[in-house]
Structure formats: structure tokens, C-alpha cells
Amino acid sequence: MTVEFSEKLIDMGKQAKEAARFLRKATTLEKKKVLNLMADSIEENAEKIKQANYQDVLNARENGMAPAMLERLTLDDKRLKAMAEGLRKIAQLEDPLAQANKQWKNDNGLMITQRPVPLGVIGIIYESRPNVTADATGLCLKAGNVVLLRGGKEAIASNEAIVEALHMALEEVGFPKESVQLITNPDRQLVTQLMQMNDYVDCLIPRGGAGLIQNVVKNATVPVIETGVGNVHIYIHESADYETARDIVLNAKIQRPSVCNAVESLLVDQAFAERYLSSLGNALYDGNVELVGDEKVRKLIPFATVAHEEEYETEFLDLKLAIKVVANYDEAIQHIEKYSSGHSEAIITSDYQIAQDFLNDIDAAVVYVNASTRFTDGEVFGFGAEIGISTQKLHARGPMGLEALTSYKYTIEGSGQIRE
Amino acid sequence: MTVEFSEKLIDMGKQAKEAARFLRKATTLEKKKVLNLMADSIEENAEKIKQANYQDVLNARENGMAPAMLERLTLDDKRLKAMAEGLRKIAQLEDPLAQANKQWKNDNGLMITQRPVPLGVIGIIYESRPNVTADATGLCLKAGNVVLLRGGKEAIASNEAIVEALHMALEEVGFPKESVQLITNPDRQLVTQLMQMNDYVDCLIPRGGAGLIQNVVKNATVPVIETGVGNVHIYIHESADYETARDIVLNAKIQRPSVCNAVESLLVDQAFAERYLSSLGNALYDGNVELVGDEKVRKLIPFATVAHEEEYETEFLDLKLAIKVVANYDEAIQHIEKYSSGHSEAIITSDYQIAQDFLNDIDAAVVYVNASTRFTDGEVFGFGAEIGISTQKLHARGPMGLEALTSYKYTIEGSGQIRE
Known part of the structure; x- marks a missing residue:
């Protein structure tokens, strides 16, 4: 220019x-x-x-x-x-x-x-x-x-x-x-x-x-x-405890939806989805969250509308969540690798090895096991103040x-x- | 583009x-x-x-x-x-x-x-x-x-x-x-x-x-x-010991002139120049170093040719040295600030406060007191290897x-x- x-x-x-x-x-x-x-x-x-x-x-x-x-x-x-x-x-x-x-x-x-x-x-x-x-x-x-x-x-x-x-x-x-x-x-x-x-x-x-x-x-x-852009994912592994998963997802989406560390996409293992996704959908509905999802999601959450490619790419910064049912850990990782902005990514699991794998596999500024992504914050980290959240690797x-x-x-x- | x-x-x-x-x-x-x-x-x-x-x-x-x-x-x-x-x-x-x-x-x-x-x-x-x-x-x-x-x-x-x-x-x-x-x-x-x-x-x-x-x-x-560009200065303060100054300047210019940590410009306090610059010029001459300088330099080193603005800006990477006589510390600092590429800068002095001031005042990757600038090197620092010398401040x-x-x-x- x-x-x-x-x-x-x-x-x-x-x-x-x-x-x-x-x-x-x-x-x-x-x-x-x-x-x-x-x-x-x-x-x-x-x-x-x-x-x-x-x-x-x-x-x-x-x-x-x-x-x-x-x-x-x-x-x-x-x-x-x-x-x-x-x-x-x-x-x-x-x-x-x-x-x-x-x-x-x-x-x-x-x-x-x-x-x-x-x-x-x-x-x-x-x-x-x-x-x-x-x-x-x-x-x-x-x-x-x-x-x-x-x-x-x-x-x-x-x-x-x-x-x-x-x-x-x-x-x-x-x-x-x-x-x-x-x-x-x-x-x-x-x-x-x-x-x-x-x-x-x-x-x-x-x-x-x-x-x-x-x-x-x-x-x-x-x-x-x-700095800044956070297309944040939470992945619920099949081994996850339902209440833990529900509380974390609700907190990460609802507590302050307009900020970069709020969750934007939820990935759910097939087995977990079959048992709990319907209840989780209702809990999100009660929190006024608009849901979009793939076909499997829409079978379990009838009020969810269709999720297009575009929605998995979007940082809504709003009470809106894209959901996808995945076959297994590998499909979840591939999805995150494709759509992540490298800000914050989380897994909910009770499986020790899966937790370790996730921490190693995911290439993002902050990678979580069993905690809300809302903690990506200079104050929470104990830095006293924050000029922004870097999504690059240099410096x-x-x-x-x-x-x-x-x-x-x-x-x-x-x-x-x-x-x- | x-x-x-x-x-x-x-x-x-x-x-x-x-x-x-x-x-x-x-x-x-x-x-x-x-x-x-x-x-x-x-x-x-x-x-x-x-x-x-x-x-x-x-x-x-x-x-x-x-x-x-x-x-x-x-x-x-x-x-x-x-x-x-x-x-x-x-x-x-x-x-x-x-x-x-x-x-x-x-x-x-x-x-x-x-x-x-x-x-x-x-x-x-x-x-x-x-x-x-x-x-x-x-x-x-x-x-x-x-x-x-x-x-x-x-x-x-x-x-x-x-x-x-x-x-x-x-x-x-x-x-x-x-x-x-x-x-x-x-x-x-x-x-x-x-x-x-x-x-x-x-x-x-x-x-x-x-x-x-x-x-x-x-x-x-x-x-x-x-990485890389080193328009490196040595400033000889009036308090400098002659032998120390001479040995450092010769080493920094002659030992390996083609590298980025070799000295390219020499600044000399008026008082030091009057006593020693002629001898220093001869020592450099013996090392086959081509000298360019301002008028004051050329009075003391008759074989030095005229230094233009351009020469104070140039990384010669060769057996060539630009010399300038300065009135005092402040003029030296101003010259370095103007022409430095932020690589390595050195002072030769025996004055404690001047040494401290120089370390604080100069904004470069490596700032020296009483040592050859040739030491800017990953091996010498103890890093075992080196991918380059960064002249930026980020990362x-x-x-x-x-x-x-x-x-x-x-x-x-x-x-x-x-x-x-």
C-alpha cells in the first residue's frame, strides 16, 4: 500500500x-x-x-x-x-x-x-x-x-x-x-x-x-x-462427568459472552451426546443461548438450527453456540486444528491419558483440562493487568x-x- | 506487493x-x-x-x-x-x-x-x-x-x-x-x-x-x-587507558572484519585524540586498515581520507574504519544514537560514572564497557549455537x-x- x-x-x-x-x-x-x-x-x-x-x-x-x-x-x-x-x-x-x-x-x-x-x-x-x-x-x-x-x-x-x-x-x-x-x-x-x-x-x-x-x-x-480473536472450543470427551461439563460450558458461554475467552463451539463425543446432550441443550436454552448444530445435534436438540461451515468459523461474541457431535478424540482434535484461532481450547474429561494428550496436541495460547475458558485473563493469571491476549507465537x-x-x-x- | x-x-x-x-x-x-x-x-x-x-x-x-x-x-x-x-x-x-x-x-x-x-x-x-x-x-x-x-x-x-x-x-x-x-x-x-x-x-x-x-x-x-546489520561503534572516553583502547580497537576491527560485530566507526574524545590518536592511527595503518575521518582526525592522521556522512552510515565489513573526534560524552552519545543499527556499541573508559551512564544510555542489543565488540556471539555467550543476532526488540x-x-x-x- x-x-x-x-x-x-x-x-x-x-x-x-x-x-x-x-x-x-x-x-x-x-x-x-x-x-x-x-x-x-x-x-x-x-x-x-x-x-x-x-x-x-x-x-x-x-x-x-x-x-x-x-x-x-x-x-x-x-x-x-x-x-x-x-x-x-x-x-x-x-x-x-x-x-x-x-x-x-x-x-x-x-x-x-x-x-x-x-x-x-x-x-x-x-x-x-x-x-x-x-x-x-x-x-x-x-x-x-x-x-x-x-x-x-x-x-x-x-x-x-x-x-x-x-x-x-x-x-x-x-x-x-x-x-x-x-x-x-x-x-x-x-x-x-x-x-x-x-x-x-x-x-x-x-x-x-x-x-x-x-x-x-x-x-x-x-x-x-x-491480539484477540478467540474462536474458542470446548470438547467434551466421552469420559466427562456431566455436571462438570454442564457447569463449565454454561459458564464459558453465558457469564460474559462478548469477550474473546468465551466459548464459541462445543464438540461432544457421540457416547456423551447420546446420554446428555439433550439435557445440556435444555440448560443452554434456559440461559437464552441460541444453538446451531450438525444433523446429529439437531436430532438430540430439536430447537437447534442448522450449523454451516461459516458458523464453525465465527467468533459470535454473543449468546450463540455452534455444536458438533464427533466420533472420537481424533475427530475433535482435527476440528479444533482446522478452526482454532490459537486463543483458548478446553477438554472436559476424566481420562488421565486423554487429558495429557490434549495438553500436548493442541497448539493454542492456553489449553485447559476441566476448567472454564473464561480464565484466560491477565488478572486471573496473577499478572495484575493485561494489555491484551496474544494469539501469535513470537514475543x-x-x-x-x-x-x-x-x-x-x-x-x-x-x-x-x-x-x- | x-x-x-x-x-x-x-x-x-x-x-x-x-x-x-x-x-x-x-x-x-x-x-x-x-x-x-x-x-x-x-x-x-x-x-x-x-x-x-x-x-x-x-x-x-x-x-x-x-x-x-x-x-x-x-x-x-x-x-x-x-x-x-x-x-x-x-x-x-x-x-x-x-x-x-x-x-x-x-x-x-x-x-x-x-x-x-x-x-x-x-x-x-x-x-x-x-x-x-x-x-x-x-x-x-x-x-x-x-x-x-x-x-x-x-x-x-x-x-x-x-x-x-x-x-x-x-x-x-x-x-x-x-x-x-x-x-x-x-x-x-x-x-x-x-x-x-x-x-x-x-x-x-x-x-x-x-x-x-x-x-x-x-x-x-x-x-x-x-537479524544482522551491525554499524558498530567504539567510543574512547578521555579517561581511557591508551593500551586498553588500542588493543580493543585493533581486535574489533582487524581480527575478522567481515562479520557484523566488527567495529565500523570510532569516536574519540578531543583530549584523548590530541595525545594518542596519531599513535592509534599508525597502529591501524600497520594492520592495513583504511581510515576515513573528519578534519580533526585528518590533522592527527595525515593519511586518513575525508569521511562523508555516508561513511558514518556504512557497515564496511572490511578493513576500513571511520573516525570522528567528539567534544565530549554527549556528542558521542548523539552520534551513536543517530547512526547505530542497534547491534553492539562499546565505550573504553576508566571513569566509573561514565561507564554506568553509557550502559544505561545506549539502546542496542549489546552494550560494552572495556571489551572488544567481537564478543557479540552466541558461542561466546555460552548459548552453544546461534541462529543469528537479532537487532529488533520483539521476541x-x-x-x-x-x-x-x-x-x-x-x-x-x-x-x-x-x-x-
Whole structure:
């Protein structure tokens, strides 16, 4: 893709690099202070932010934005409070740069240290969810990184108001304002340029739907951490305990259907299906879940409609579940291999060897035995916070905490050694 | 870039994915056995490989290949022996998949394990150096990965003969032949297609000159590990001991000038330059090093020619050194920040605080105090082997051993846990 070149964006990149030089040397205490001040500033500027957001919401409604998206765009007192509390929580987390990874003396007497360092400048490309502006900034900054933010154009006024509040905190402690920069020009060419500014951007993290993420993966020359899409399966092995299976499936589908770790497809061994699928179907029906299935499923669950290929491929993010009866373990594995997005996959079984096989066979970020897939989450893992869930294998996989926002460098301290 | 679509390459990708399913479950002993057999097979098929290589060399010479490149293309008994020994050495290394990274029980009683796993399918794009065929295959396989090899077209016959020998070993132990695949069609479109086969390739590692690497970075949609280019600086602080500085500079420039960790630019504090640069210039002259420098340098080293901007940007990979006199530490840092490729950077100093500052200030894979930059090397680091030196910050930085060829997954073992 050829890109219309913007000098302004190059300048932002240069200033970001400059700010990165400052940030990577900021102490833990300084970063903690600025994050707490950012939280205060969000609260102090709540009225201004709400006003700006009100304009965004009005415009979006006029332009016919869907209700679910309008809901995500809207900032009320509760959300602003959560934004501030989120920043305070990040402030309290351990500094991912504080501790050396490894240190050893090599054969030549060189002291080699692998030290964590910030990635540098991180580009965040996201949709019209203004809370991401504060969250992503908090996490990037805690790990010593500069952020270049490009949010959805429908949230521009909200994002500007939030970033203005964050800037006040940066200025109060003498951090460069350019540590947090927002691209406000809605021109889409700028996103492509951002994705190709290898001299100024160290890493891109897209946050949003499959379309946004694929656009970044396809067009970026800057390294990308691919996040998010979860076409999640649960496979009920014939040995599974019915109640365990039922509780896990209901939880994974119903507790919060709009998130990436919710289950989208259910695979059921023939023997289990014959005994229990009808009851399981009723339990899902009671939970208002729309069911689609193959012929065998529809014999056992008469109200299930026909599942097409397409439905096994879809991340519904809704109260909808695709079901398929499989002959055995191998057919289940093949189905998962074909349709998995590499996010989270689970088996329910009481068979020891089958459980081990599943853990080994499945190639996904998180592989479960006998637990709900809803646990794929940085908080649940104990990371304290999460910038996203990586579905790629390079750099970071699965829930990403602060560590995923760092790189490392080697320092070598010698006393005049030369190579023989 | 629009790509002419090749069904054949898609098939290779599918078979690679299939082979990856096999390889990720191969045991340490099985992998060790196949690597040792590969070494034997290279030796047993030495005549065939040399014959094929002879054809490549003849053709390349006819087509006017430069002598240095011809030298790299040529395989003799010594090189074949080294190839086999390299594979045996990799066989002996610790299996990077053997040991879990971490295991903990979370608040819900879930046992979470972060286990190393292979990256999957690795595409290696390289020039006409047939030894890379065996080296890269050995390292990838040891870490449980399938390799898709795309070497320079001048080495096709050699690479085919080598891969045939490797296939014999795979077959002998019942590993799928598709674990090691060579793209023999010289059409350049295929390289671009390979770089965009996100469904079948997990990672690309380009190995070669700056042009090849930039082509991959610009055109790949598959994640890339950028390797190699080293515009390496040594900065001599005014506090440096002369002999230490001289020995390090001579070693870093002369010991092996054609490699990426050799020094390319020398920055010298004014005070040091006035006292010692003339002697240092003579020492370099005695080592047959061609010198270019700014005006201040040329006053002290009359035989140095004029250094242009371009020369401070160039990785000479030759007995040539660009020198610049700087006013102080800050000017040195600014110069390095401007021209560094993020590979290796060194300071020679006896000042404690300056040494610490340099280690913190410089953003490169490896940062040295008082040692030759020639130590940036997987072997020297104790990694046992090296697939390349990463100059990016994502995934791996600096010398990459077997660990860089792995990812990880989380396994979660529960007893029916659901999320509240």
C-alpha cells in the first residue's frame, strides 16, 4: 500500500523517540508518581472529559452508530472512576524493569547481564473505546514506554480530553509531554504510515475486532503483537462427568459472552451426546443461548438450527453456540486444528491419558483440562493487568502483562578483553 | 506487493504444518538421533554434494559472481566436515523444550504451567551460502520446528543435494520428510508468497545482507526476526587507558572484519585524540586498515581520507574504519544514537560514572564497557549455537540461541473451576 506521507507524523515519531530516551531512565518512584497523578487528573477533569465525550456520542448517534458500540463509547462517572482506579492499580504493580533477568560470567571473564528495557515507542491502534486511551497509556508508561495512540475517529474529542488530562500529570512531574501522543487527524492514510514508521516505532499493538487486527497484520512493517480473536472450543470427551461439563460450558458461554475467552463451539463425543446432550441443550436454552448444530445435534436438540461451515468459523461474541457431535478424540482434535484461532481450547474429561494428550496436541495460547475458558485473563493469571491476549507465537503468547511490554539488552562489562 | 499465487507453495505450507504436529511431540532422544544421522548422511553423501556444488560454482563463475561470494558458495571437504560436526554439536545441546518455564497455582486453584513449545514452521530466507542449509535446519529441528528453506538461486543444486542427504536421515528414523523443505523454484514471487503465508508459516528469519533483510521486513506479513546489520561503534572516553583502547580497537576491527560485530566507526574524545590518536592511527595503518575521518582526525592522521556522512552510515565489513573526534560524552552519545543499527556499541573508559551512564544510555542489543565488540556471539555467550543476532526488540534481542526458536503455551489443569 502506498502511503501519503505526513511530515507531522514523522515529527511525532521523532519526539516520541526523544521522549523514550527520557522514559527509559525514569525511576520506579517517578513512574509511580506520574501514574497516580494521572489518576487524579482524570478525576479532576471529569467534567471536561464528559463534555467532550457527550459531543462524540451525539455525533456518533447522528451518524447511526450501533447501540452496542455507542455503549462502549459513552463515558459516565463510574467509567471515569474505573479509569482513574485502573491507573492507580498500575502504579502499584512491580516495575518490570527493576530486576535483571540473568547475570553470568563467561569464559573470558566478561560479566554479561541480560537487563529488561522498555520496548521504546509503542503504537496502539484501537477502536472507539476511550477507556483504552488511559489503560494502554498506564501500562506502556509503567514499563518505560512512550505511546503513540490512534483511537477510533468517533472518540476523538473524548481521547483529546483524556490525553490533555494525562499531559497535565506528565508536566507536573517534569516528564516530556511527548511520552503520550494522540494522532487526532482522522485520515486513514496516517494509520498506514504509523504502521510503517520503522525508524520511530518499535512495536504495534492493535486492539479491537478481527478487521482492525488483520489490517495491521497485513500492512505493518513495524513488528506487531497480534491480539484477540478467540474462536474458542470446548470438547467434551466421552469420559466427562456431566455436571462438570454442564457447569463449565454454561459458564464459558453465558457469564460474559462478548469477550474473546468465551466459548464459541462445543464438540461432544457421540457416547456423551447420546446420554446428555439433550439435557445440556435444555440448560443452554434456559440461559437464552441460541444453538446451531450438525444433523446429529439437531436430532438430540430439536430447537437447534442448522450449523454451516461459516458458523464453525465465527467468533459470535454473543449468546450463540455452534455444536458438533464427533466420533472420537481424533475427530475433535482435527476440528479444533482446522478452526482454532490459537486463543483458548478446553477438554472436559476424566481420562488421565486423554487429558495429557490434549495438553500436548493442541497448539493454542492456553489449553485447559476441566476448567472454564473464561480464565484466560491477565488478572486471573496473577499478572495484575493485561494489555491484551496474544494469539501469535513470537514475543508473547496468551495474556500479556507488563513483561510483554519490555525487551532486554545485554550489558557486558570487561577489563580489556579481546577475542582470540 | 501483489503476488502470483503458487498452489505448490501452499501445499508445501500445508505439509509443513502437518509435519510440525509430528515434530512438536518428538522426544529429546529422537531429535538427537536424527541430528546425528543427518551429520552421518552429509559425510556419506559428500561426493554427491560436492558434485552438485561444482555445477553451482561453474554456473556462478560463468555468470560473473564476485570472488568473495564464490568463496562462500564453494563446498570442500573441510566445509562438509564442519557442516556435519555442526549438526553433531547441535545434537548434544540441551533440548530447549525439556523444562517448563514456570508453574504456579492461581487463586482459583488452577495449576498454570508455562511450557516451552516450538514456534512451528520457520521460514529461512538466505543467500548463496549452502552451509546455512544444514546449520539452520539443525537448530530449527532441535527446537522442534519445521523449516521451509529458500536459499539463493546460485546454490540451488548444492542445497538440493544437502537436503536430500538430510531427508535420508529423517526417513531412517521415521520423521516426516516434510520437516525440512527446500523451495527450488527460483521465481522471486515465491519468496514474497512465502513471506505472506500467515496460515502456514509462524516466523521468518532472514539471513544475509541488508538488502535481503529489508526486503523481508518490508514485504512480510508473517512475523519476522530481523537479524544482522551491525554499524558498530567504539567510543574512547578521555579517561581511557591508551593500551586498553588500542588493543580493543585493533581486535574489533582487524581480527575478522567481515562479520557484523566488527567495529565500523570510532569516536574519540578531543583530549584523548590530541595525545594518542596519531599513535592509534599508525597502529591501524600497520594492520592495513583504511581510515576515513573528519578534519580533526585528518590533522592527527595525515593519511586518513575525508569521511562523508555516508561513511558514518556504512557497515564496511572490511578493513576500513571511520573516525570522528567528539567534544565530549554527549556528542558521542548523539552520534551513536543517530547512526547505530542497534547491534553492539562499546565505550573504553576508566571513569566509573561514565561507564554506568553509557550502559544505561545506549539502546542496542549489546552494550560494552572495556571489551572488544567481537564478543557479540552466541558461542561466546555460552548459548552453544546461534541462529543469528537479532537487532529488533520483539521476541529476541542480540545473539539468538535455541531458546529464540521457541514460543510457549499455558496449560491450565483444573477440577471443574468456573469463573465467578
